[in-house]
Amino acid sequence: MPFVLLPLPDGEFKAYLFDCDGTITDSMPAHHRAWLETLAEWGAEFPQDLFYSWGGRTVVDVITDLNRMQGLDMPIDVVAARREELFQAMLPTITAVPGVLEHIDASYGRVPFGVVSGSTRESVTASLTALDLMNRFEVLVCAEDYARPKPDPEGYLTGARLLGVAPENCLVFEDTDLGVAAAEAAGMAYIRVPAPWER
Template sequence: MSLPLPAGEFAAYLFDCDGTIVDSMPLHYIAWQRALDEWGCEFPEDLFYAWGGRPAADIIVALNERHGLTMPVATVDERRESYYQEQLPQLAAVPEVLAHIHAAHRRVPFAVVSGGTRASVTASLDALGLLDRFDVLVCADDYTRAKPDPEAFLLAAEQLGVPPGSCLVFEDTDLGIRAATAAGMASVRVPQPRDRSEV
């Protein structure tokens, strides 16, 4: 499968990380299940993908409300991240996105714009030998309003010194696409793992 880009010339590429650069969503789901099992909390796979792009803390709060639980947010999040890090040796890149990274590297600047923590994003990119490809990392701790708010994408454009309208965003979630649109940026949708074979 190839990933066609919108028409036009772009001065910068902005990439979400999980599910876009790195094929990490199945591993993240396993980590979520292991962490939540300790609290007897169910998290169906379709809901996990529907909530893609939401900060982990928000997801834990929402699951507490949904199931009438009082899981400690910070503890569950730390457990989830620990289980994810254990799986990093299994991590792979999304081939169609990796092809665009290789093709455009050094031709246009790159930024990662992620709802994940800097530690998690750095670990994922480092595991794949891709960390040095990116000029800017904008992670969860760098902004206050999560996707679909455009704040994170606008911050990345500012740090790259590129007008928002000249940026192309690679995203795998509805929240991310909405954030890119709100920022005035063109975007390309990266299919989720279970959809790629159908494209």
Template sequence: MPSASASAGKIRRGYPGPVLPLPPGDFRAYLFDCDGTIVDSMPVHHLAWRAALGEWGCDLPEDLFYAWGGRPVADIVVDLNARHGLAMPVDVVARRREDAYQTFLPQLTAVPGVLAHIERAHRRVPFAVVSGSTRESVTASLSALDLLDRFDVLVCAEDYARAKPDPECYLLAARLLDVPPEHCLVFEDTDLGVAAATAAGMASVRVPPPWQR
């Protein structure tokens, strides 16, 4: 069986997939969310959540998991505690979830319609990843798909204070790339992410969920 990076390399070069349509504009940088946008990782993250929560007999149904897409891990744990009358420690659950996710990395694939734009525009415009996940998680996901070297800047959960839909993370990425917000194009898969891009004054491309591709 080929390694995860070898398989991803084959997917990345051999099957970029159908291209998502882009809005008109003079775009000088592409900014990508990671989970569910570059990496088809949402089903894997759901598995990791269920593995982490099982220690406390707590469940996160699939429909609720997707409805809460883009929310910080800590907020999800707090809301689950309130819903189920539990007292799960946020830091412990977050660590359990991250550890479980790492074990599922070989299952990851790229989102084809986004991968096509990465392949076509690489070296033509600078790229940033703007994610609500930790740098550890983002780096592991992109490395598993042999895509980490495509990105000039990573903006991860540790790098900003206010989560999406606040525009802070996207404005930070634009500053780091030295590109005005109005010339940045954002790729996002959640309502919170699209709202953050809009609040930052950036155009966006909505990436459909797995069941609509």
């Protein structure tokens, strides 16, 4: 049963905040393929273990650090746009994460939902639209909307403020270590969403 996969923690929660990639959308493998195809054009590498360990980081931070680590000078705007183009081309193949979709369906209309993502608004909107879930979320907090990325709590605190719910009354759905750390720093309960190979 899906609810066995993702049991809710104890508590009366007044809002649910969701990461997007790897949490709502089973998109991490597609994101990795888009990165690999893009970076190959520049002679850069992004091994799968590093990709998943950096889950939750912004595209700008990833490109900046890959440049530094691999002695490259990839133009951030060009690489980011190309990666987004390739990712969006894969959207028809992406599905929702098992277990999370059931919670969205079960609680929609009962508690307000928000998305807090390190991805761009363009990417988040495209992903949610592809799954016909865009109308479920009252608030989108994306990479452009906060200065300090996860594990800083700023994104989650912004989501709670926009929904008008105290942080301690929010439940976070997250699939990355950085995202879980951000939720904990915000004083929020969380559900850890299993990675694809853990399901």
